[in-house]
Amino acid sequence: MPEPSDEHLMLGYRDGDAEAFATLYGRHRGPLYRYLLHGCGNSSIAEELFQDVWTNLIRVRGTYRVEASFKTWLYRLAHNRLVDHYRKSHSQSQRQWESVEDLDAVPDPAPSQDQLANDADCVQRLQVALCRLPAAQREAFVLREEAGMSLEAIGACAGVGRETIKSRLRYALKTLRAALEDCL
Numbered sequence: 359m360p361e362p363s364d365e366h367l368m369l370g371y372r373d374g375d376a377e378a379f380a381t382l383y384g385r386h387r388g389p390l391y392r393y394l395l396h397g398c399g400n401s402s403i404a405e406e407l408f409q410d411v412w413t414n415l416i417r418v419r420g421t422y423r424v425e426a427s428f429k430t431w432l433y434r435l436a437h438n439r440l441v442d443h444y445r446k447s448h449s450q451s452q453r454q455w456e457s458v459e460d461l462d463a464v465p466d467p468a469p470s471q472d473q474l475a476n477d478a479d480c481v482q483r484l485q486v487a488l489c490r491l492p493a494a495q496r497e498a499f500v501l502r503e504e505a506g507m508s509l510e511a512i513g514a515c516a517g518v519g520r521e522t523i524k525s526r527l528r529y530a531l532k533t534l535r536a537a538l539e540d541c542l
Contacts, residue, residue, distance in 0.1 A: 364428035372422045383412070386429070389504045390436060396488060396500045397440045407443060411436045430511040433501060437515050487537035495530035498523050 362370075362378075364385065370378035390411065395404040414435055425431075488496055494516070501512045513523045 365424045368419070368422055368428050368431075369424065372419045379416075382428070386432060389506075390432065392504050393433065393500050394436060394440065396496060396504070397436075397493075398443060399489065403443070407436070407439050410439050414439070426514055427511060429505060429507060430514045433505060433507065433511075433515045437497070483537055484534065487534050491530055491533060495526045495533070498526040499530040499534070502527060 362381075364382060367375075367378040367382050371382065387408075391404060391408050394407045394411070395401060398404050398407060411432070415432065422431075426434075488499070491499065497516060498512055501507045501515060502509075507515070509520045509523045509527075513520050516523070
């Protein structure tokens with residue numbers, strides 16, 4: 359029997375099935391947290407935003423209707439929370455990134471010492487390159503890579519069209535490839 363869809367689970371949760379919420383949370387907590395972390399650059403703020411998104415989901419569960427994929431809806435909640443955070447802090451361009459550990463950079467199992475050093479360098483360079491991307495490009499890239507969202511879903515999340523998302527991804531990939539040229 360196939361696993362229930364996110365939409366089915368959210369409808370179940372809306373109707374009182376607490377286990378459905380637990381399953382949704384388990385499926386989406388890691389990618390959602392990393393999306394928020396990439397969006398704000400600070401683990402304590404990301405944790406607060408993460409809690410706010412889930413709290414908001416719980417608060418509005420009674421009004422949930424399947425109009426888009428659950429993932430699109432969830433990441434739209436997260437996107438809106440990030441926008442609120444930036445408006446409140448008035449420091450969208452003044453972001454402080456923390457350490458490599460915040461982004462769950464895990465090397466391949468049993469690599470050589472040289473490979474470990476090279477991988478750590480590449481991870482660090484990727485994080486720096488991600489930080490330097492314009493916020494819209496970084497958001498599109500993270501939603502595509504972390505959440506596995508389609509161009510249409512990312513567009514729905516960000517409130518822009520598919521072609522705009524394609525353009526943002528194209529520029530983000532070009533910039534990241536240039537920064538990581540010798541890692542690839």
